Amino acid sequence: MVSIKRTTIRDHAHRRILKDKLIFGMVIFLSMVTISPIILIIAKLVINGFRQISLNFIIQNTPGTFEAMTAVANGELIPGGIANGITGTLLMVALASVIAIPIGVVTGIFLYENPGKFIANLTRNVADILQGIPSIVLGLIAYIWVVKGITNGFSALAGSVSLAIMMLPMIIKSTEETLKMIPQTIKEAALALGVPYYKVILKVLIPTGFSGLLTGILLGISRIMGETAPLMLTALGSTVVNFDISKPTSAIPLLIWEFYNDPNMVSLIWSSSLLLMGVVLLLNLLSRQLANSSI
Amino acid sequence: MKENIEKIKDPIISTRNLSIAYDKGNYAVKQVSVDIKKNSVTAIMGPSGCGKSTFLRAINRMHELYENIETEGEVFLNGKDISKMQVIKLRRMAGMVFQRPNPFPTMSIYDNVIAGYKLNGIHIKKKEKDEIVERSLLDVSLWDEVKDSLFKKGTFLSGGQQQRLCIARALAFNPKVILLDEPTSAIDPVATSKIEDLLVKLKKNYTILMVTHNMSQAARISDYSLFMYLGELVEYGKTKNMFTNPKDRRTEEYLTGKFG
Ligand SMILES: Nc1ncnc2c1ncn2[C@@H]1O[C@H](COP(=O)(O)OP(=O)(O)O)[C@@H](O)[C@H]1O
Ligand SMILES: [Mg+2]
Numbered sequence: 001m002v003s004i005k006r007t008t009i010r011d012h013a014h015r016r017i018l019k020d021k022l023i024f025g026m027v028i029f030l031s032m033v034t035i036s037p038i039i040l041i042i043a044k045l046v047i048n049g050f051r052q053i054s055l056n057f058i059i060q061n062t063p064g065t066f067e068a069m070t071a072v073a074n075g076e077l078i079p080g081g082i083a084n085g086i087t088g089t090l091l092m093v094a095l096a097s098v099i100a101i102p103i104g105v106v107t108g109i110f111l112y113e114n115p116g117k118f119i120a121n122l123t124r125n126v127a128d129i130l131q132g133i134p135s136i137v138l139g140l141i142a143y144i145w146v147v148k149g150i151t152n153g154f155s156a157l158a159g160s161v162s163l164a165i166m167m168l169p170m171i172i173k174s175t176e177e178t179l180k181m182i183p184q185t186i187k188e189a190a191l192a193l194g195v196p197y198y199k200v201i202l203k204v205l206i207p208t209g210f211s212g213l214l215t216g217i218l219l220g221i222s223r224i225m226g227e228t229a230p231l232m233l234t235a236l237g238s239t240v241v242n243f244d245i246s247k248p249t250s251a252i253p254l255l256i257w258e259f260y261n262d263p264n265m266v267s268l269i270w271s272s273s274l275l276l277m278g279v280v281l282l283l284n285l286l287s288r289q290l291a292n293s294s295i
Numbered sequence: 296m297k298e299n300i301e302k303i304k305d306p307i308i309s310t311r312n313l314s315i316a317y318d319k320g321n322y323a324v325k326q327v328s329v330d331i332k333k334n335s336v337t338a339i340m341g342p343s344g345c346g347k348s349t350f351l352r353a354i355n356r357m358h359e360l361y362e363n364i365e366t367e368g369e370v371f372l373n374g375k376d377i378s379k380m381q382v383i384k385l386r387r388m389a390g391m392v393f394q395r396p397n398p399f400p401t402m403s404i405y406d407n408v409i410a411g412y413k414l415n416g417i418h419i420k421k422k423e424k425d426e427i428v429e430r431s432l433l434d435v436s437l438w439d440e441v442k443d444s445l446f447k448k449g450t451f452l453s454g455g456q457q458q459r460l461c462i463a464r465a466l467a468f469n470p471k472v473i474l475l476d477e478p479t480s481a482i483d484p485v486a487t488s489k490i491e492d493l494l495v496k497l498k499k500n501y502t503i504l505m506v507t508h509n510m511s512q513a514a515r516i517s518d519y520s521l522f523m524y525l526g527e528l529v530e531y532g533k534t535k536n537m538f539t540n541p542k543d544r545r546t547e548e549y550l551t552g553k554f555g
Contacts, residue, residue, distance in 0.1 A: 183395075183397070185393055185394075185395055185397040186397050186399065186400070188357065188393065188397070189393065189397040189398075189399065189461070189464075190399070190410070190414055191357065191360060191386075192355060192357065192386055192390070192391035192393075192465075193386060193387075193390075193410060193411040193414060193415065193464070193468070194382055194383035194384075194385070194386035194387055194411070194415060195411075195414040195415055196383075196415075197360075199414060199415070199416070200414075203413075203414050204399060204414065207401045208399070208400055208401055210401075
């Protein structure tokens with residue numbers, strides 16, 4: 001009787017250990033499946049794109065088709081670079097940030113301050129919906145508002161507006177979430193010192209939640225940096241460096257699209273993607289670092 | 296006034312029919328009229344939820360930050376109606392210390408002490424700032440422990456040190472009264488006894504009004520005690536008398552541990 005019982009117990013234990021091992025193996029396998037695309041992508045970009053990256057790649061404009069064709073025919077590296085794209089991306093991301101960050105932070109503060117109010121709930125829902133709108137539609141909106149309405153033609157401003165609308169809900173949400181994480185008692189400590197409310201927000205809440213706010217902003221930037229679709233309808237592209245916000249402007253993702261359409265430029269696709277991916281990855285890591293170091 | 300409520304001459308704080316409701320008609324503090332003696336330690340006791348914190352926070356008008364809270368009756372500080380005072384003046388005169396130590400996490404120890412000046416944009420000379428910081432930290436017996444690390448973040452200190460820093464932050468404004476809401480409930484016994492000693496020392500220059508969940512703490516350090524029950528002030532008098540000879544049955548039951 002006793003011995004029978006013991007075998008059953010041991011049997012159960014054995015089965016449990018086997019089950020544990022099986023699940024562990026599955027978890028490892030699935031993790032590999034998840035991370036392998038990103039490893040494969042990075043490997044591909046590095047192998048195919050690294051050769052083209054040099055100082056010239058960063059400081060020169062895109063080459064003409066003919067120059068590229070000659071270089072390819074002679075088996076040389078394609079001359080020129082993507083300076084017009086880099087500066088365009090920087091210009092439009094900066095302008096989009098200038099538009100979206102103040103509006104987003106102020107709106108986030110408003111949501112945090114009036115959690116139950118009808119208008120706050122409405123704003124929160126609108127932000128959610130905005131986040132779900134396909135970026136090409138935002139491009140269309142910016143096309144109608146800015147390209148047709150303000151600059152009378154494709155422009156960096158129009159591109160920035162479409163990117164700003166994309167960035168806005170992310171900043172609103174991260175601001176609200178960050179402020180919610182700050183203990184109420186920190187706020188009360190300042191109020192108990194007689195500090196007026198607006199100063200509590202400016203001098204206590206924002207500095208205390210600063211790394212959280214910055215995290216949201218960096219993630220927002222890394223998100224809009226790679227956007228292509230809305231820029232096709234707004235910024236259009238340019239073969240030269242342009243800092244005039246009322247003129248068509250290039251951007252790195254736009255260039256990648258152009259290179260894709262030109263059989264002579266194919267090898268530039270990889271180097272441009274490598275650069276873009278590197279910057280976006282860096283921003284992501286940086287924001288993760290910040291998020292961990294915050295309260 | 297009721298017979299179980301001691302009368303005090305020249306009180307620093309007086310409340311008259313003070314009632315406070317979080318929801319309309321639902322009072323957390325009911326018709327409290329009491330006078331607090333200057334340069335004394337007064338303990339507010341009572342079971343959890345009886346309205347101790349609510350009462351304390353009425354004295355520096357913390358309630359007006361929340362729209363739903365309604366306050367009736369009057370509070371006088373140093374003979375003046377607090378509802379007619381400027382908020383900043385009132386809060387400079389009545390410093391507050393909270394249950395959990397709450398130094399500003401972005402500020403150094405030094406800046407935490409003078410946070411009241413910094414955040415309000417009150418400009419004072421560097422020399423004066425140094426003096427205020429040193430005096431306030433000396434007052435809370437923290438100076439020797441932190442004088443070499445004044446520019447480190449306040450949040451690096453231990454819980455007990457942080458709480459003393461928060462008291463120093465209140466003292467920096469040279470207040471008349473210090474309102475403390477269970478200041479030792481979140482810190483260890485050794486740090487607690489340091490803070491208790493400190494409060495007894497501070498009553499020479501300030502009036503201490505402190506909520507405590509801990510009867511023996513009230514017995515150890517307070518001169519007067521206030522016993523609240525379900526929002527009402529049940530009994531108020533010299534701590535010694537209240538502990539040895541409580542007048543109200545509910546006070547007696549609380550002090551003998553029948554509830555709470
Ligand atoms: N912010 C609030 N909103 C609604 N009710 C509250 C709030 N704070 C306290 N109360 C209620 O008021 C009563 C008194 O609370 P409080 O003053 O915190 O008691 P104590 O400090 O004595 O434990 C309790 O019944 C509590 O539930
Ligand atoms: Mg309380």
